[in-house]
Amino acid sequence: MAKPKKKPRPKAETPKGFRDYFGAEVTRRSEMLDRIGQVYHRYGFDALDSSAVETVEALGKFLPDVDRPNEGVFAWQEDSGEDKPGDWLALRYDLTAPLARVYAQHRNDLPTPYRRYAMGPVWRNEKPGPGRFRQFYQCDAxxxxxxxxxxxxxxxxxxADCLEEVGIARGDYVVRVNNRKVLNGVLEVMGLEDGPERDAVLRTIDKFDKVGEAGVRELLGKGRLDASGAYIDGVGLNPAQAEPVIAFLTSKGADAGSTLENLRAAVGGSDLGLEGVAELSEIADLLGAQGYGPDRIEIDPSVVRGLGYYTGPVYEAELTFEILDEKGRKRQFGSVAGGGRYDDLVKRFTGQAVPATGVSIGVDRLLAALSAKGHVGGEAPGPVVVTVMDRARMADYQAMVGELRRAGIRAEVYLGNPKNFGNQLKYADKRGSPVAIIEGGDEYASGMVQIKDLILGAQIAENATLEEWKERPSQFEVPRADLVAKVREILDLHS
Amino acid sequence: MAKPKKKPRPKAETPKGFRDYFGAEVTRRSEMLDRIGQVYHRYGFDALDSSAVETVEALGKFLPDVDRPNEGVFAWQEDSGEDKPGDWLALRYDLTAPLARVYAQHRNDLPTPYRRYAMGPVWRNEKPGPGRFRQFYQCDAxxxxxxxxxxxxxxxxxxADCLEEVGIARGDYVVRVNNRKVLNGVLEVMGLEDGPERDAVLRTIDKFDKVGEAGVRELLGKGRLDASGAYIDGVGLNPAQAEPVIAFLTSKGADAGSTLENLRAAVGGSDLGLEGVAELSEIADLLGAQGYGPDRIEIDPSVVRGLGYYTGPVYEAELTFEILDEKGRKRQFGSVAGGGRYDDLVKRFTGQAVPATGVSIGVDRLLAALSAKGHVGGEAPGPVVVTVMDRARMADYQAMVGELRRAGIRAEVYLGNPKNFGNQLKYADKRGSPVAIIEGGDEYASGMVQIKDLILGAQIAENATLEEWKERPSQFEVPRADLVAKVREILDLHS
Structure with missing residues (x-):
């Protein structure tokens, strides 16, 4: 008889572009989100946890125009159980599109204005790359x-409050504010309607921080040689036509007043543009009155923000301290949050325009920034490990950890195979344990326990010249009744 | 020219079987999970946040045997971008299957034993029904x-500690422990190998708490008339053959010692069964030594637990207090958590058996239990609402909420259309605001603000005979400088 073919074992791998988060990675993120949530809450925002799955129809941006609408989102078709085809469902790709759906669905029950915050994973069906994941966290208000x-x-x-609350010092960040209406006013002055030329001008504006004023002039005109030596075709405007764009991009003055004056000039007679400048002026006044000076929040015409749906003010939080990039060069940390006003998203559902504005904090970017600033935080100490010298006395060891836990001390009994005592200490080392407890037959008989200070032990091992160890041994024998007090003493010493 | 056809508006609806969670529903859940996480942490468990998306191959239970492996999970096929077909991916349906994958993938970097806890949504592609959702939270260790x-x-x-930590009083819950090896020993004694007869016996055992001893006897034998009058065919065993099952199910004694003795008799000469009883005995000893008596954790042979993958001890937390069911009848609240030992899940990936045991807490069930016990908790107070009497003085109003927030008081300016003042108070009511602030032109000119105690106001409105209101008016005029102090005073009064 033929031997039955063995089924191959499944691969133990996350799908491409996905990853797992362990220990402190998880607790650090949740602590940061807790702090941000507290600020949002103090500002009167209410929590919302919307469904991770939406109909593709409700997500909107990715309406199915082919059999499988999987461009950008993870999507699948429901089995309707009937003759008619099922709905296409998808994982949300941000927290804003679901908010528009939630507001439209529940608007009769929700207060107006509705202030909400949301935190959670979103998913993008993009080609994964180094450091680019297809599931990541967002934190919106x-x-x-x-x-x-x-x-x-x-x-x-x-x-600005959120950034300070999580540990970004004043001076290390700036929130930059602009207004889409100003930019649209400039394009109006230039006589540019929707179309390829306008799109080319917008793409050029977006390059301002890379190529500077001279570069933008060239790109709006005939074109320019880029760093690699390739020639980039220009938009083909003559210098006079390009002037409003240049005036707009270079309108940042010494203070908000002069920036606004420059912007007023740049939008010329455009009513829309002037409305945008007036809004920026009002924002600057409101923030100034509350003490948010330009060291924290400033008007900056170079903030464009890619998303098409913004209709008014746009804003971005940048971290201004320097880090070393992968090639060892200094560069500013850059953007960690952004948002703006989008007055048309709810209208898709209801037909009525509903004004809305909001921000999204890039959770992973902000965590990386906190690490770069040395705010590691949330590093849970490893547990006190009670070793197992005698399997038959497991109940005694469990009683010890019970006492430690009731005193609020993280503790556990070693639950692997206890035969090799070295493995137990290796385990304690891998867990980052501050203390190990040892109670063999001799200690038990005399009512004592051995307490090993693993942090001091590691310091002694690292530094052979350290004489201190004779005075301060890293292992003590104490009466069983003093276990909790002595462990507490060692933990306090190291904290 | 024909009028262009208008695209129909998308429906603002969650997909069937999904829902959104608002405000206190979100914060209550996250507070409960925080508390449970603290207990897990104190026991030495580390956080893990694994990818929500897994390959269908890694999830295992749902290997694709048809074109579209969507039985039970939400699954879709990757676009590989090449000629060959892409992987099938799926949303995780629990937190245990992903743990087996994570451990197999990262076992060289993880400590052994690896203690981990995880909290998050899981997804089931099931027919939605009333109160049955296709996305829900789990919380595992x-x-x-x-x-x-x-x-x-x-x-x-x-x-047991987790349940007490979140607010279930001792006496209102019991953790019941059994062992699959005991049950398998009983089946061994009966000579039942894997097959339809064994499955029928297992299904019958699972009905014990519904039909009782007499019912099980009938179902193991010829069959029985059920409540609806339908005749249910029996397994067809004769009374002597059925006896070990009955002995097993009725083996619960007055204390753990007598239960274990009865179980020992029930498994007869089965080595596997005796091993199972010895394990239960060891568990009872360990728990007893730590003070977890049968009022909290007891050996109970009637705990079976459906899942096929358990190989040893199984356990279940039941809440023993009574609630009224939908028909107004009293019944015990029932199970809120369960788990057990599953020694084969990691083996799927590595070929080597890895012993594992763990529990999953049903987050929504436990929240419902806490509500039933009156532990609402987490009800965030609404914000203090600063009303807008004069749009031009927005900066002053913003300054007020700034001061309140810096004092730790949740506060906001009304940001809707301020024309109708009644709408502003309706908004404050909808938000559950404790206090509204009013500053019109007269107050401003005299350096005063009006503070409206909305909680007292509502009490007065509800109770027209309340004479107290004359002594304790619900609206005060105070100097602007006393704003924060007076609001704090009112909030303290109501807390």
Whole structure:
């Protein structure tokens, strides 16, 4: 008889572009999100945890125009159980599209304005790359139903508060504010309607921080040689036509007043542009009155932000301290959060325009920034490990950890195979344990326990010249009744 | 020219079987999970946040045997971008299958034993029904790589601690422990190998708590008339053959000692069964030594637990207090958590058996239990609402909320259309605001603000005979400088 073919074993791997987070990676993130959530809450925002799965129809941006609408999202078709085809469902790709759906669905029960915050994973069906993951966290706050730019100003202030709350010092960040209406006013002055030329101008504006004023002039005109030596075709405007763009991009002055004056000049007679400048002026006044000076929040015309749906103020939080990039060069840390006003997202569902504005904090970027600044935080200490010298006395060891835990001390009995005592100490080392407890037959008979200070032990092992160890041994024998007090003493010593 | 066809508006709806969670529903859950996480942490468990998306191959239970492996999970096929077909991916349906994958993938870097806890949403592609959702939270703790039943005992103790930590009083819950080896020993004694008869016996055992001893006797024999009058065919055993099952199910004695003695008799000469009884005995000893008496954790042979993968001890937390069911009848609240030992899940990946044991807490069930016991908790107070009497003075209003927030008081300016003052108070009511602040032109000119105690106001409105209101007006005029102090005073009064 033929031997039955063995089924191959499954691969133990995350799907490409996904990863797992362990221990302190998880607790650090949740502590940071807790702090941000407290700021959002103090500002009157309510928590929302919307479904991770949405209909592709509700997500909108990715309406199915082919059999499988998987461009950008992870999508699948429901089995309707009937003759008709099932709905296409997808994982949310951000927290804003779901908010628009939630508000439209529940608007009769929700207060207006509706202030909500949300935190959670989102998914993008993109080609994975180094450091680019297809599941990541976002942390958003939005105000829906508030037409006043006071709502935008407030979110900028809240963003600054959040950054300070998680440990970014004043001076290490700046929230930069601009207004899409100003940019649209400039394009209006230039006579550029929707179309390929306008798109080319927008793409050029987006390159300002890379190529500078001279570079933008060239790209708006005939074109330019880039760093690699390739020639980039220009938009083909003549210098006079390009002037409003240049005036707009270079309008940042010494203070908000002069920036606004320059912007007023740049938008010329465009009503839309002037409306945008007036809104920026109001935002600057509101923030100034609350003490948020340009060291924290400033008007900056170079903030464009890619997303198409913004209709008014846009804002971005940048971290201004320097880090070393992968090639060892200094560069500014850069953007960690951004947002703006989007007055049309809810309208898709209801037909009525609903003004809304909000911010999204890039959770992983901000965590990386905190690490770069040395705020590791959330590093849980390893547990006190009670070793097992005699398997038959497991109940005694369990009683010890019970006492330690009731005193609020993280503790556990070694639950692997206890035969090799060295493995037990290796385990304690791998867990980052501060203390190990040893109680063999001799100690038990005399009512004592051995307490090993693993942190001091490691210091002694690292530094052979350290004479201190004779005075301060890293292992003590104490009466069993003093176990908790002695462990507490060692932990306090190292904290 | 024909009018262009208008695209229909998308429906603002969650997909069937999904829902959104608002405000206190979110914060209550996260507070409960925080508390449970603290207990897990104190027991030495480390956090793990694994990818929500797994390959269908790694999830295992749902290997694709048809074109679309969507039985039970939400699954889709990757676009590989090449000629060959892409992997099938799926949303995780629990937190245990991903743990087995994570441990197999990272076992060289993880400590052994590996104690981990995990909290997060899981997804089931099931027919949605009333109160049955296709996305819900789980909260698990598992020890991988610990062969000793001390690991099982510890998880039972931790489960009891978790329940007390979140607010379930001692006496209102019991953790019940059994062992699959005992049941398998009984089946061995009966000479039942894997097959339809054995499956029928297992299904019958699972009905014990519904039909009782007499019912099980009938179902193991010829069959029985059920409540609806339908005749249910029996397994067809004769009374002598059925006896070991009955002995097993009725083996619970007055204390652990007599239960274990009865079980020893029930498994007769089965080595496997006797091993199972010895393990239960060890668990009972370990827990007893730590003070977890049968009022908290008891050996109970009627705990079976459906899942096929358990190989040793199984456990379940039941809440024993009574609630009224949908028909107004009293019934016990029932199970909120369960788990057990599953020694074969990691083996799927590595070929080597890795002992593991763990528990999963049903987050929504436990939240419902806490509500039933009146532990609402986490009800965030609404924000203090500063009303807008004069749009031009927005900066002053923003300054007020700034001061309140810096004093730790949740506060916001009304950001809707301020024209209708009644709408502003309706908004404050909808938000559950304790206090509203009013500053019109007169107050401003005289350096005063009006503070409206909305909680007292509501009490007065509800109770027209309340004379107290004359002594304690619900609205005060105070100097602007006293704003924060007076609001704090009112909040303290109501807390």
């Amino acid at each position: 939005d105000t829906v139903g508030a037409p006043s730019v006071a709502a935008d100003a407030e979110i900028c202030a809240m963003l | 598992d020890t991988v790589g610990a062969p000793s039943v001390a690991a099982d005992a510890e998880i039972c103790a931790m489960l």
